[in-house]
Amino acid sequence: MTDGARERLARAQAELLTALLAGGPSPGGFDERLLRVEARSLLAKRRGIVAMLAPEAVDALADRFRPLFDEYALAHPRVAGSRAREDAAAFTAWARDRGALPPVKPKRWWRRTAS
Amino acid sequence: MGAIDRLGVGIGWRAEIDLTVERLPDVDFVEVVAENLHVEHLPESILLLRERGVPVLPHAVSLSLGSADPVDAHRVEHLGSVAEALGAPLVSDHVCFVRAGGLDSGHLMPVPRTRDALDVLVANVRTAQANLPVPLALENIAALLEWPDGELTEGQFLADLVERTDCFLLIDVANLHANARNLGTDPNRFLDEIPLERLAYVHVAGGVENDGVYHDTHAHAVLPEVLDLLGELRSRVDPPGVLLERDDNYPSDTELAGEMAAIRAVLAGRG
Secondary structure, three states, rough: OHHHHHHHHHHHHHHHHHHHHHHOOOOOOOOHHHHHHOOOOHHHHHHHHHHOOOHHHHHHHHHHHHHHHHHHHOOOOOOOOOHHHHHHHHHHHHHHHHOOOOOOOOOOOOOOOOO | OOOOOOOOOEEEEHHHHHOOOOOHHOOEEEEEEEEHHHHHHHHHHHHHHHHHOOOEEEEEOOOOOOOOOOOOOOOOOHHHHHHHOOOOOOOEEOOOOOOOOEEEEEEEOOOOOOOOHHHHHHHHHHHHHHHOOOOEEOEEEOOOOOOOOOOOOHHHHHHHHHHHOOOOOEEHHHHHHHHHHHHHOOHHHHHHHHHHEEEEEEEEEEEEOOOEEEEEOOOOOOOOHHHHHHHHHHHHOOOEEEEEEOOOOOOOOHHHHHHHHHHHHHHHHOO
């Protein structure tokens, strides 16, 4: 195999994932409708996994969960090697930062935790 | 390399249905998602199945062997160690990529069916095989889109892959249905083109059609069309094994047993 084959494939695959996950330009030659179907499907899968891992955020955000998650996801595509739990934690932190979720109350050292 | 021993009819083991899998009648073998297991802490249910002599086959989803990126040695090593811990006769992953350009798609993506992409895949598969203790089987995926400028049909692509790497095939008839429905793949031509003598086993799964797109959800009942494709395959070859995959929205034990019985009926020519 030539290094050229690997390089050409790397470019093409990166271009496709950037388009599907991060709102990058559509790579040439693909069916635009199918690109949209695929992008939606990948987003729905990711949203479903985060919803399963962060049910309290889903409850708190209610109807706002989906649009907020979709905005977060487009701006923060999953990085290779990252874990789903990290994705869920990053989303809740992002939602907190923009005031959509209440801030985490710092634990007071004198509070009795066992009640 | 020899043929695969007879596996029979099985079901995908998932933690959510561990008791179901243990008590379903006639589970000849199971499959586990390799990435979900730690060799040091295998689930009790899996150990119980092994004690009963039920083969447990590790199925990987993250090797990304179709990626232009070099093979991740740690992932291959993990898959191999799971296979050894389970005494598995073979392992599997998919003909796909999940990582590129530093991003993770979170799902199995199709590779271009070009000579370039095939060369890269072959090199990656050989690297994985050299570092695995047991044979590797590779599965056809359900794709929602198709790369432009394909030089080979999906069947030819898989046939060349087998020819050059001596890997086994894991044929998913639900994925075959998905590609026929969504991309216009001809399932009969696919079955004619692949080397069926290298078939390790078959996947059967449920899905749902929304807005004219078939989604391979593994969370719905198996469609009759998918069982028909299993019948088409059965008319060409007696597969060593067939495995039902269910990953979400779990139905009753009776319903799962019914789907396994339907698979057996097709295999016996009563479908």
